[in-house]
Amino acid sequence: TLKEQITYIVMWFQDLFPPNVCPINAKANTFYGIMFDAGSTGTRIHIYTFVQKSPESLPELEGEIFESVKPGLSAYADQPEKGAETVKRLLDMAIDAVPPHLWKKTPVVLKATAGLRLLSEEKAQALLLEVKEVFEESPFLVPEDSVSIMDGSYEGILAWITVNFLTGQLSGQNQHTVGTLDLGGASTQITFLPRFEETLKESPGDFLTSFEMFNSTYKLYTHSYLGFGLKAARLATLGALNMEAVDGQMFRSSCLPKQLEAEWHFGGVKYRYGGNKEGETGFKPCYLEVLKVVKGKLHQPDEIRASSFYAFSYYYDRAVDTNLIDYEQGGVLEVRDFERKAKEVCDNMERYNSASPFLCMDLTYITALLKEGFGFTDNTLLQLTKKVNNIETSWTLGATFHLLQSLGITY
Numbered sequence: 001t002l003k004e005q006i007t008y009i010v011m012w013f014q015d016l017f018p019p020n021v022c023p024i025n026a027k028a029n030t031f032y033g034i035m036f037d038a039g040s041t042g043t044r045i046h047i048y049t050f051v052q053k054s055p056e057s058l059p060e061l062e063g064e065i066f067e068s069v070k071p072g073l074s075a076y077a078d079q080p081e082k083g084a085e086t087v088k089r090l091l092d093m094a095i096d097a098v099p100p101h102l103w104k105k106t107p108v109v110l111k112a113t114a115g116l117r118l119l120s121e122e123k124a125q126a127l128l129l130e131v132k133e134v135f136e137e138s139p140f141l142v143p144e145d146s147v148s149i150m151d152g153s154y155e156g157i158l159a160w161i162t163v164n165f166l167t168g169q170l171s172g173q174n175q176h177t178v179g180t181l182d183l184g185g186a187s188t189q190i191t192f193l194p195r196f197e198e199t200l201k202e203s204p205g206d207f208l209t210s211f212e213m214f215n216s217t218y219k220l221y222t223h224s225y226l227g228f229g230l231k232a233a234r235l236a237t238l239g240a241l242n243m244e245a246v247d248g249q250m251f252r253s254s255c256l257p258k259q260l261e262a263e264w265h266f267g268g269v270k271y272r273y274g275g276n277k278e279g280e281t282g283f284k285p286c287y288l289e290v291l292k293v294v295k296g297k298l299h300q301p302d303e304i305r306a307s308s309f310y311a312f313s314y315y316y317d318r319a320v321d322t323n324l325i326d327y328e329q330g331g332v333l334e335v336r337d338f339e340r341k342a343k344e345v346c347d348n349m350e351r352y353n354s355a356s357p358f359l360c361m362d363l364t365y366i367t368a369l370l371k372e373g374f375g376f377t378d379n380t381l382l383q384l385t386k387k388v389n390n391i392e393t394s395w396t397l398g399a400t401f402h403l404l405q406s407l408g409i410t411y
């Protein structure tokens with residue numbers, strides 16, 4: 001085909017000229033990285049373009065191509081080949097995005113998060129194996145360990161790296177880093193750079209991790225709470241988490257519209273759920289239900305009460321759904337804004353019929369997670385962001401830096 005011929009010519013040029021004078025390499029110091037986020041609710045590809053002008057400077061991020069598919073890999077627990085097929089379709093985008101002469105030098109990696117952590121080892125490994133085959137059949141660089149389940153503490157650290165890189169806090173002298181809050185479907189992460197000795201002394205040992213990036217070492221507070229993502233929390237509130245054996249049982253909650261009866265698929269399991277037909281509904285009883293899920297389950301570092309945090313993923317989505325922020329712009333909220341909205345939605349459920357039946361439960365959970373879970377105050381500021389400089393706020397950028405560094409592609 002024409003494409004093959006062009007590829008051949010490009011490779012021939014590449015062999016003929018040294019890289020820095022090759023006419024096709026207009027920018028010899030341009031490089032790419034492909035990172036897949038296999039999340040519990042969807043699979044996403046991030047194709048990053050970088051330029052590094054000198055070993056002393058940080059690599060500059062030129063752009064990102066982003067695409068996603070739903071559902072996530074864990075929904076293919078019993079059809080691993082079909083799951084890998086969704087990855088292949090996304091990877092085909094990278095074939096078009098990366099210049100052919102750089103294919104061999106462009107690493108491709110997939111990291112799975114809480115969805116796969118919750119599957120049985122056997123099913124998770126079968127999925128990862130199929131994905132690995134897709135990678136090996138591609139023209140890209142497939143590093144060792146290219147397909148894996150990511151450790152929860154890395155998820156938080158790498159998202160923190162992304163946000164602080166994008167906001168310019170990792171370069172220069174005056175580093176005022178910001179903490180990050182990620183609320184996924186199955187797990188949630190909190191990460192910040194402690195400023196007080198107290199935090200270092202009072203945190204459980206496995207909440208503190210030293211991480212090296214761009215020639216600096218950061219000692220971060222981070223933790224990933226498995227089962228505390230928004231969708232897992234719905235099941236926990238309904239009392240249905242880890243209850244797959246109970247066939248056809250109906251789970252009811254005061255956080256749902258009274259007359260509702262429906263079915264829901266999550267992590268390959270079908271659940272039946274509904275409202276409290278006879279009993280109470282509304283914010284008050286709902287808050288008590290949700291409280292049982294979070295109260296006393298999370299570590300509360302004192303220091304965060306006085307700081308502001310960047311919040312994304314489902315914090316962002318639910319704030320958009322209820323017009324607390326604009327979808328494109330994001331915005332700054334206080335914790336109390338989520339509570340106000342939760343009351344408004346839960347106490348008027350019939351009016352919010354068109355949106356998700358879980359809107360009341362989700363907002364109430366977010367409120368309880370922030371206040372009773374992490375211990376934030378009503379006036380803690382949350383900077384809601386989806387993108388910074390047009391780049392997605394996701395752990396994938398931090399993971400790509402880490403990858404390029406380990407491969408010696410960047411410094």
Ligand SMILES: O=c1[nH]cnc2c1ncn2[C@@H]1O[C@H](COP(=O)(O)OP(=O)(O)O)[C@@H](O)[C@H]1O
Pocket residue numbers: 037038039040041042044072113114115183184185186187188229312313314315317386392393394
């Ligand atoms: O690249 C991204 N940019 C912004 N938000 C993202 C990105 N990738 C995933 N999200 C958000 O993450 C949430 C879904 O969580 P996910 O499926 O990653 O679950 P998990 O982290 O528990 O595995 C959604 O709110 C989705 O909008």
Ligand SMILES: [Ca+2]
Pocket residue numbers: 039040113184185
């Ligand atoms: Ca995620």
